[in-house]
Amino acid sequence: MKKNKKVNFKIKIATKEDLAKFLRIFKIALKKDFKEYSLVEKKFFLKEYFVKENLTKWLKDSMIILLLLANEKEVGFLIGNKNLWGGVASFSWVWVEKKFRNKGGGSFLLKSYENIMKKKGAHQIMVLVTNPKNFQFYHKNKYRLGGYIPRCFFKLDHWWWYKNV
Incomplete structure (x- = not known):
């Protein structure tokens, strides 16, 4: 039986230089995962939405x-x-490279975001989830299912998860 080698993760808050x-990793993420999005939608994200000009402003x-x-x-x-917004923070995308999954990196990303936003005064964190396979991850990290929204953004079903911090 192989033991999981402990990975020493670090978090970096991205700047425009990053x-x-x-x-580079967002493109990999869309290619390998996020199967719920069509090729047209993935191209939109890469060529029109998540482009340097927009990201720099945002x-x-x-x-x-x-960045993990x-x-x-x-x-x-x-x-x-x-x-x-009214004491609530939200995030929309979380991804970890496959060979680093189930080693605490995704949870470390969530906890880091929660801590940053809590320092800003957040009392709650929320996320819309498009893939039910991710429910266990959010549940494990103490998020609660708040509701279901059929055919929401990009006509995908979304589940609203939240955590009081």
């Missing part, structure tokens, strides 16, 4: 990107809002 690194104004590092290499990310 955007090329982020876009990082300045409203977005936070946390293992051995100083980007192996995951979390994309969230850096501003609160």
Whole structure:
């Protein structure tokens, strides 16, 4: 039986200088995972939405990107809002490279975001989840299912999960 080698993860808050690194792993994430999105939608994300010009503005104004590092290499990310609305923070994308899953990296991303937003005054964190296979991950991290929204963004079913912090 192989033992899981402990991985020493680090979190880096992305700056505009990190955007090329982020876009590299975001492209990998869309290619390997997020099967619920069509090729057309994935192309939209890569060619029109998550482009350097938009990301540079959003990082300045409203977005936070946390990069998960293992051995100083980007192996995951979390994309969230850096501003609160009524004391609630939200994030929309979490991904960890397959060989680093089930080693605590995804939970470390969540906890890091929660701590950053709690310091800003958040009392709750929420996320819309498009893949039911991820329910166990959020449940394990003490998120609660709040509701179901059929055919929401991109006509995908979404489940609203939240955590009081």
